[in-house]
Amino acid sequence: MKEVRNNARELMKGYCKVCPVCNGNACVGEVPGMGGLGTGASFKNNVKALEALKLNMRTIHEFSEPDTSVNVMGIKLDIPVLAAPIGGVEFNMGGKISELDYITSKLKGCKAKGIIGCTGDGVPPFIHESGFSAIKDVEGHGIPFIKPWEDKELYEKLHKAEETGCKIIGMDIDAAGLITLKKMGRPVTPKCMRKLREIIGSVKADFIIKGIMTPDEARMAIDAGAKGIVVSNHGGRVLDSCPGTAEVLFEISRAVAGQCSVMVDGGIRTGIDVLKMLALGADAVMIGRPFSIASVGGLQDGVEKYIDQLKAELTQAMVLTGTEKASFVDIRVLYR
């Protein structure tokens, strides 16, 4: 991983410093780029909220070979991790590798290691097109995310997304605040319940709503037909001053327990972080920036190495907290 990271640091110069701890301090306000919007508080709060959680170490038990696998929305994952949808290599990551190489490496690395990757959307079109193409390349083993466009553009993209052979489609509804897109004549907007039902109903694949930060909207997403939600503040890139996702996750996961799959992203870097999120009620997590760094810095091999590292860390953390299965993590794993 060290080599992958050094390589990424070189290739992403001016866009990402590949810091020892990826915490949003070095890239405040860098949107486009890899940073958080404005003061970067939402990005930083994600990391701080995870840091604030402490683990109860326990070693009087028999779980020395814990089971890290989970089943989320019908997909078996070797570890409870998905690569989050991030695109725009050119303006966010320095553009030293192509969008297609970037996203294909990510999806292939994920598939090879028994997990699954998501693809992003945006302007220009080659972002989602590269994503769709990569998903076809791995026989549909990817999850395309579409932004909340206005009607026509949205339905066309959802239709094309389904043609990739994917079983799940997502929408990062929190992209609704991107005024830049509106100025380019490509409006993204919030969706009311009626619209959301219509959208989800128009798609055969199972649907994920990404960008949930309150229990009330989590329940609304289920009412609208979503089979999964992602607790997310969009990596701190749309609204400044959001709480960290680890602050809101527990209340949200409790509010919708058993009614849909709950995923979460935001500041997750290590297997330790994964375990903390599971303890707060997530079924699986999404990881963004670290996968981008791994893909830019080492292509498919980098992605695989990062997944290996996550699995080793998660396994060790499970052993040392007495956790038998990733599919059931007791809240007692957390200190207080």
Next chain:
Amino acid sequence: MKEVRNNARELMKGYCKVCPVCNGNACVGEVPGMGGLGTGASFKNNVKALEALKLNMRTIHEFSEPDTSVNVMGIKLDIPVLAAPIGGVEFNMGGKISELDYITSKLKGCKAKGIIGCTGDGVPPFIHESGFSAIKDVEGHGIPFIKPWEDKELYEKLHKAEETGCKIIGMDIDAAGLITLKKMGRPVTPKCMRKLREIIGSVKADFIIKGIMTPDEARMAIDAGAKGIVVSNHGGRVLDSCPGTAEVLFEISRAVAGQCSVMVDGGIRTGIDVLKMLALGADAVMIGRPFSIASVGGLQDGVEKYIDQLKAELTQAMVLTGTEKASFVDIRVLYR
């Protein structure tokens, strides 16, 4: 705005560093100048109190074109923002532009963008004289603030202020602690209820009391006849160790709900900050230092650009928190 700020940084050298985040750290104790008094704690607490507030992001709704306008004390504002009364370009801001250019640019920029600016007072007389002149120049579309002088000086100034054609007059009562003025034989003093009633009664315009930091004094201001109050610690320039205004605002606005207009200043920099203050109960906010920087750095054009930026930020924040109207912001917008 970047150019405006760079320009201001050059012109205000030695008085204001135009820091990336204007938080009172670089100018501790610089009074005169742009800093906070003593340890600068009151200035810094303003910024910290706002930073500590977090927003609930919500995007399942239909408010993609929120209404940012409000009506405060009979004045329609396109965004709920007033330019706060700050004068003394020469000893506070470096003196590279004239007091008159400074304040005229501010009032004109505000009027052009559908909001309103306030003018300051002090020693020497050209501070309030420039202010009065600028208000006449915009046909009375400004709010003159008078310091709490002793009787004769006070009434003379209030009388002249009325002659500008303004509809509202304010007094920054917290200037009462400025010992420097007393030493110059120009005493400013606290005002007891009897005096305050007399003062407010002597003026035909609606009256604003600025410098309220407790619920009890908010109620007293109303009893004395004020139609508006400004929750303010004078930008941290009169008493060290005050709480941030965002710490005390909620309790104050609740205490006087519906009985007067509640404004607040202190550390507000962005549209995000504006929304937070509205959620705590403010009808509108006053912004000080950033308007000074905009005016010194870009004259009327700089002021207008800053207002545009505030509106864009506020709009995006309203969309992403599901806020339909700036005239009614739910406390639920704040996390916890």
Next chain:
Amino acid sequence: MKEVRNNARELMKGYCKVCPVCNGNACVGEVPGMGGLGTGASFKNNVKALEALKLNMRTIHEFSEPDTSVNVMGIKLDIPVLAAPIGGVEFNMGGKISELDYITSKLKGCKAKGIIGCTGDGVPPFIHESGFSAIKDVEGHGIPFIKPWEDKELYEKLHKAEETGCKIIGMDIDAAGLITLKKMGRPVTPKCMRKLREIIGSVKADFIIKGIMTPDEARMAIDAGAKGIVVSNHGGRVLDSCPGTAEVLFEISRAVAGQCSVMVDGGIRTGIDVLKMLALGADAVMIGRPFSIASVGGLQDGVEKYIDQLKAELTQAMVLTGTEKASFVDIRVLYR
């Protein structure tokens, strides 16, 4: 004051940096010297505890000429401040002025400005001898503090202290932990109630116990006959990890309200700090390091200038918090 401080910075080189804010950070562990013991936490906690207190600004009242004077243990003080007992110019402050000049300047400056100074004790004997001599020089207008020596040394010193003409004598009982003195064959020790009664009973002057940090020992000091106590952790110089005195003062002053005079030292630098301590229940405060800096840097004149500054700051703080008299400060002056 600026010149006095610059001068002190020069003369105290290697012993005190005369920092912008005197907070114990630059002199961690410097005992001898001016720092706090060990990690310096007790010194730093004094400053932090005061910083954490916030003031309620109030300006709707009639107190524009507040009365700063108090009467403590029969002594009228123009401001509620005493110069704390600190000696050892040679090994603590760089030795560029003589012990006698140092302590005489302090006592004379205090007397000239209507307050009173205390003198210290220690090894070698010229510390207390200089102090006694200085007190005689100001016709008994000083308070000698004696360390808690074992019997013979203690009674001899108390006897000599009385001969200075002073009306009050103090003992900094918390010096009991100074192992260095014990190693020099000059043991200082804690005192049990029986001994303490004996000691206080042996002296005609009123007695102050300095070094109280808990309500129980405050009550014990009164039971033993003390007329005054000083809440103090000895400037952080005897026991690491003590709370700041402003943390414990309120509970202590409430426990002994009306039964003895309550003084406090620790981190007090400005008139703002003085007001905070009065609000927590102190009748007056002691200030240590700043008086040493003033005396070394400007002799009697430096001491007087510092007292003037304290009075101006305190007056302004009283005006802006609506405080009429320093002899009665309402807890409502503090925010929350």
Next chain:
Amino acid sequence: MKEVRNNARELMKGYCKVCPVCNGNACVGEVPGMGGLGTGASFKNNVKALEALKLNMRTIHEFSEPDTSVNVMGIKLDIPVLAAPIGGVEFNMGGKISELDYITSKLKGCKAKGIIGCTGDGVPPFIHESGFSAIKDVEGHGIPFIKPWEDKELYEKLHKAEETGCKIIGMDIDAAGLITLKKMGRPVTPKCMRKLREIIGSVKADFIIKGIMTPDEARMAIDAGAKGIVVSNHGGRVLDSCPGTAEVLFEISRAVAGQCSVMVDGGIRTGIDVLKMLALGADAVMIGRPFSIASVGGLQDGVEKYIDQLKAELTQAMVLTGTEKASFVDIRVLYR
């Protein structure tokens, strides 16, 4: 001690910076080395948790010659301190002195000063072999700690450990997460209650379980036959994000009060820290890194000097908190 530390700084270059305060900041992630695992949070939390505790100073009492000695598991200790088991001079401490010199110096220094040292275990075998040899060298006055190996290796080592003549044997059960050992074909694993009973039953010596971080596992250790426990997160070297031991100690010691000896390690540097841990319910403490530094930097003499320093600090802290005996420290010693 200063010379010992300077010497250690030279010899441990690249492995330990011998910082002014040993807090885990300069060695984040340095495992092997002297740092904490991952983000170093568990190491840092140990130090922070101790720093957060404050002491009530009390000097109205008669305890000027406190008794620092305790009796733990049948062993008389002149101060309530044991040298913790740390081995691996070559890869953790720079290898400038031999494993045998290192551990022998530690045990001899401890014995000479009336306390006792522990020995470590690991790969390669010369770590535990040096430890066993050193224990024999001090006629069994040492406590060997064995890692939680799988059956055969474990029982062989326990058997050899008993042959050293020691009266107590320990197991650092929290070493169970060391994946590196598993990869070397030398698996260490958690132990279920059945296994733990078997292990403890197989040994004639009294048994200590080290690595307890929760009340439930403390009770389980007693049920399994342990006569002592060590509250420990392994110096932050096995699981990131653990709370500091001083955070969990009180609840644990209360849960098992009177049923076994309670020891604790983690961030303890000074006699002040020792007193804090005793106040939270520990019968004695273990100190790790500082003993390693003392031994590498000054061999037996360095170890003895460090113990002298601890005793002087502890004595002074006991005098100044009114603590008569280290074997009974009142929780009232802690502020709040």
